Amino acid sequence: MATHTLLSGLPSGTNTDREPLVLTVPGLNNSGPGHWQTIWEQEFDNCHRVDLGLWDDPHRNTWVNKLNLAIQRADRPVVLVAHSLGCLAVAWWAEYEQPGRDGPVVGALLVAPPDVEERPLDRRLTRFAPFPPAELPFPSILVASRNDPYLRFSAARRLATVWGSRFADAGPAGHINAESDLGEWTFGQLLLSQLLPDGLRSAVAGKRPLPRLGSIGDGRGQHLAER
Template sequence: MTRYLVVPGRGVPYPEHWSHRWVTDHPDFHWAPEPPGPPYVAAERVAALHAAVTADAEPAILVAHSAGCLTVAVWARHHTGPVEAALLVTPPHLDPGWSPAPGEAVDVVIDHVPRETLPFRSILVASRNDPYSTFEQFEAYARDWGAELFDAGAVGHLDSKTGFGPWPDGERLVRSLAHPGTPPRR
């Protein structure tokens, strides 16, 4: 049986957010870390993901949104574990010279995003109008990480602010990762 570890972004997902709904509605979906929420401290998030991945020998599928995708990339660079695949939803682009704004609670450990090929199958969901990344930057992440690129269209950051409580395409993508013969269709 496959378990699903949901890796949140920087904030606490609203109850109507697709990731919150999935964890609430499906007993095999769990937060990593539990509970999610600010501040986003990369080292703590990577450690929490590692603890969740290695807590069980059962294969895991990671479902990451926003900064959670960066957590997955950093984790994969430094750790191994029974990860079968990952759904990477709208990772934000960090320029090589990026640093947090004054007063922003973000650990600068992610001063650059690892760009090595991930050691498991992955699908990167890209938006045509995301405020945190361009489509070309999503394409570069997908190429560098060895991920399949899924063009979700003009969906903003694919969060509850842009109308994504239910997200049927996301559910199909997760199923395609759990059942590799299933193509990720739109």
């Protein structure tokens, strides 16, 4: 599996005033070849993976420190794209670092966070308990599936409220991972485009631009809740 570690392999000659750096933050056991995070990294030139390490034996502070290092090394605005336990790494990073509204992270897409408190499917998830209780200091969208075995849909909606995130319904998509067979997951790309500030929305560098929609919905039960 080809992965990008921290900020290695960035394209040269980029416009740091406009182009955000999209950092993917995988969860437990990393994201494999068929995972939409991996596909995005292959499709978009400045979408890169944070190498959190200890994928099978995660440690909260280690993951948060690795994420912080990646963010601090960035020479442009950062958009975080986290999956599963990676969402908790992002939330704990915000809790520990207390970045301001004008900080380096301009948005976060938080996909399928798992239950780490009441009904964790894997005891390793409890190492990230509890859910950080504070509102995130940057725009965020929390994406949940109606049949995710790792977190009940109603609990995901409540978590979005706690974190101050917009809530996106991904329909029945399991854990929104490789087993969900989402391919490049166009719905997630649409959500990502909505996170970018107006001046950055069209500037995600890649082999092709990210699609955009004003009102998201694909006719399959997937939608982004209104503010």
